Amino acid sequence: MLSIIGFATIITIVVLLLKGRVSPIIALVLVPIIGALVAGFGIAEIGGFFSEGIDRVINVVIMFIFAILFFGIMQDAGLFDPFINKMIAISKGNVIAVAVATVLIAAVAHLDGSGASTFLITIPALLPLYKRLKMSPYLLLLLVGTSASILNMLPWAGPLGRTAAVTGLDPTELWRPLIPLQIIALVLLVGLAVILGIREKRRIAKMSSIEEAQLEAAAASELTEDEPSTQEKDNSLARPKLIWVNLLITLGLVASLVTDLIPAGFAFMIALSIALPLNYPKVSDQMDRIKAHAPNALLMATIILAAGSFLGILGGTGMLDSIAVDMVTILPAMVVPYLHLIIGAFGVPFELILNTDAYYFAMLPVVEQIVTGYGVDTFSAAYAMIIGNIIGTFVSPFAPALWLALGLAGLEMGKHIRYSIFWVWGFSLVLMGVAILLGIIVI
Known part of the structure; x- marks a missing residue:
């Protein structure tokens, strides 16, 4: 019965998340409580399960809140602007260089882990250049999205935070082995950008070699080094004189995360407490910056707390253990030890039918419970x-930031999926292969 109730609980949550009937917080809190009550557990017992679940994720929540605030303020202060503007200036007029620059700009822009801010920075800045060169805006979205996805392996981005909440592992501990993979992935993506850039150049050439020459000449003359970025940004927040100080603070923070000198949440607290008054001495300005980035920070924090409640209840009631045991009896014996690899290999297609919360909070704990038993x-x-x-x-159509990107670029979801799915899925399979060779995934 526990397996049936647990499975019904997970399926209900997945369906509610897919249909968008309720927010993830409501689904992750109320549905497990109802499931536990149906299974015969009392309110006092459920409260104990809740406390155990929250204890598992509280450090992740602290890190998320202060990480999002810190990197948001670094974006406001203009720490990454010189690099982004230089890449735009260097790449103008050359299709392949533009494709490569897109990857690098998106990687830097996604250091705060926010998909929305990444698209807000990259698309307005690069879309006019793509249009002048007659490059496909769907290529822009493919390269920005893939580059941002690689950076999403950072511990303050959503997937690692969700995984940490599910497994009880520390996000920075999860991240450290992924650092070499991120570097290799960015190198591979630059190579892919070159290939796609060559393909795009040939496509443009077929349209008209004369027209292409005119467009490149126009781009070279119109986009000069001194031309301001088309990106919409409040320049009053920028602190160009403090860029080196901000860079040192950020590098010190990253070094602390890599070496694990102090807990990640504490490191971000300290970095934020130094950077905020340094860049914005007035208390009113400090509060304005916190208020500007608080919605993103609190949204992620509340979802992870709700996930802690969900996992605490499913774990405490024994539902996860029961599901794992019963699924092992149903699945072919040869498949079970490799279930995580099979699910991972189909991870990109799963993004089209499951949202991120459903994948990490519903599927991951069950698969992890099964394969660790082997x-x-x-x-x-x-x-x-x-x-x-x-x-x-x-x-994924379930990624809110993607809809923002489509709106900024004036593109369609269906065409974007058709344009990108082959390259994205292939790239994910290549990365899984690299991870196996590096020993990150042990077979």
Whole structure:
């Protein structure tokens, strides 16, 4: 009965999240409570399960809140602007260079882990250049989305935070082995950008070689080094004189995360407490910056707290264990030890039918519970499902930031999926292969 109730609880949550009938917070809180009551547990017992679940995720929540605030303020202060503007200036008029620059600009823009801010920075800045060169805006979206997905492996981005909440592991501990993979992935994506840039150049040439020459000449003359970015930004917030100080603070923070000198949440607290008054001495300005970025921080924090409640109840009632045991008896014996690899390999297609919350909060805990019973390391199980899925983040119709990107670029969801799905899925499979070679995923 526990398996049936647990499975019904998970399916109900997935359906509610897919249909968008309720917010993730409501689904993750109320449905497990109802399931536990049906299973015969009392309110006092459920309260105990809740407390255990919250204890597992509270450090993740603290890190998320202060990480999003810190990187949001670094974006406001203009820490990344010189790099972005230089890439735009260098790449003007050359289709392949524009494609490569798009990857690098998106990677820097996504350091705050926010898809919305990444698209707000990159698309208004690069779309006019793509139009002048007659490059496909769908290529722009493909490259920005894939680059941002690679950076989504950062511990303050959503997927690792969700995984940490599910597995009880520390996000920075999860992230460290992924650093080499992120570097390799960006190099591979630059290579893919070159290939796609060559393909795009040939497509443009077929339209008209004369027209292409005119367009490149126009782009070279119109986009000079001194031309301001078309990106809409409040320049009054920029602190160009403090760029080196901000860079040192950020590098010190990243070094602290990599070496694990102090807890990640504490490191971000300290960095924020130094950067905020340094860049915005007035208390009113400090409060304005916090208010500007608080919605993103609090939204992610509340979802992870709700996930802690969900996992605490499903774990405390024994539903997850029961589902895992019963699924093992149903699935072919040869498949079960490799279930995490199979799910990971189909991670990108899953993005088209499951949203991120459903994938990480409903599917991951069940798969992890099953395969660890066969001697698979929790880290390997988690990495297989993360790496296989994360590259497809921005081809999913369930990603709100993607709809923002489509609106900014004036594109259609269906055409974007058709244009990008082959490259994105192939790229995710290549990364899974690289992760296996690096020993991140152990078979």
